[in-house]
Amino acid sequence: MLLDDLDKRILQQLQQDAALTNHALAALVHASPPTCLRRVNRLIDEGVIARQVAILAAEKIGPSLTAIVEITLDHQASERQTEFEQLVAHESAVQQCYRVSPGPDFVLVIQVADMPAYHALAHRLFATQSNIRNVRSFFSTLRSKFETRVDVP
Structure with missing residues (x-):
């Protein structure tokens, strides 16, 4: 799967905070909320995002x-x-x-x-x-x- 700049920005932000709302994520990566949601779902479906978890101390x-x-x-x-x-x-x-x-x-x-x-x-x-x-x-x-x-x- 080829990742474009938007995919990469999304992945970088989600690695920092996977609990971001779609609207907050979209604002951070400079995309519309529907586009951002579609991209995140595709990254999940393609297995690029393997899991979203809470990391405990x-x-x-x-x-x-x-x-x-x-x-x-x-x-x-x-x-x-x-x-x-x-x-x-x-x-x-x-x-x-x-x-x-x-x-x-x-x-x-x-x-x-x-x-x-x-x-x-x-x-x-x-x-x-x-x-x-x-x-x-x-x-x-x-x-x-x-x-x-x-x-x-």
């Missing part, structure tokens, strides 16, 4: 521990990687899962309440799986930057 809700976990599999065949992805896809504490190269096979970002919750998750997801060769975990002591915005060229 986990530390304000309760105790929070972020773990960045490297996973190395014994067997890296595509179907074995897909099996692992399906395993972690059903775990709500796993916020992100990336296949990476070189190095480990996967990097996960995990958000749990505390260390006992991490240990329970690690046992459930990693210790009981025969194809996992190595797990290396890093625990965040401070998040100095967090961004969800994607540069729109």
